[in-house]
Amino acid sequence: MGSLIRLFRDEDFAAICLLEIMEKGATYPSSVFIRQASVLYPTTFLVAEKNGDLTGYCIGALREGIPSEAWILRLRVSLPHRRRRIGSDLVGTLLKIFLQKKVSVVYLSVAPENGAARNLYMKFGFEDITFKKGYFGEGEDRIIMAVHLSPSRNMTSER
Numbered sequence: 001m002g003s004l005i006r007l008f009r010d011e012d013f014a015a016i017c018l019l020e021i022m023e024k025g026a027t028y029p030s031s032v033f034i035r036q037a038s039v040l041y042p043t044t045f046l047v048a049e050k051n052g053d054l055t056g057y058c059i060g061a062l063r064e065g066i067p068s069e070a071w072i073l074r075l076r077v078s079l080p081h082r083r084r085r086i087g088s089d090l091v092g093t094l095l096k097i098f099l100q101k102k103v104s105v106v107y108l109s110v111a112p113e114n115g116a117a118r119n120l121y122m123k124f125g126f127e128d129i130t131f132k133k134g135y136f137g138e139g140e141d142r143i144i145m146a147v148h149l150s151p152s153r154n155m156t157s158e159r
């Protein structure tokens with residue numbers, strides 16, 4: 001059975017921070033962002049849960065002042081649970097929520113070498129828009145990807 005996808009609850013905070021620490025080693029900056037995102041984006045901050053354990057999370061945000069545009073800000077699945085479609089379920093659920101909110105285009109940034117994430121996003125129809133050198137500072141290049149949403153679009157990834 002797959003993971004349950006649901007909205008973030010306050011008690012998820014520690015598990016999400018742990019997920020970040022285990023892989024990235026970052027503590028404080030990530031925790032600050034996660035805490036603030038839970039306040040700012042309560043209806044587009046999703047978690048995946050299996051047997052009471054947090055298996056992944058995904059943060060989306062509507063663009064302030066331009067609500068027809070949204071961004072996927074974070075996506076992470078815990079290492080032992082990867083390749084079980086949890087990432088796809090999180091993104092698919094988020095895109096459905098965006099559509100309900102009348103979002104028409106969704107953006108994200110992804111590292112050029114992150115083939116796993118790029119493959120996942122392409123299965124949802126995301127395409128490369130532009131390459132940004134040093135987008136997150138020196139050595140942190142990113143590709144901006146985007147997908148146009150419409151009610152007729154199937155929000156499950158193409159296998």
Ligand SMILES: CC(C)(COP(=O)(O)OP(=O)(O)OC[C@H]1O[C@@H](n2cnc3c(N)ncnc32)[C@H](O)[C@@H]1OP(=O)(O)O)[C@@H](O)C(=O)NCCC(=O)NCCS
Nearest residue numbers: 075076077082083084085086087088109110116117119120
């Ligand atoms: C990217 C990530 C979220 C994928 O989550 P996941 O639950 O393992 O992904 P899924 O099982 O839903 O995979 C969906 C598709 O993505 C692609 N994919 C996922 N992992 C992949 C990998 N390691 N290598 C190549 N393609 C991969 C495949 O096309 C896959 O479909 P398939 O299994 O039918 O071949 C996960 O690897 C992760 O958390 N990575 C670290 C954080 C990160 O990079 N986040 C994205 C930042 S932009």
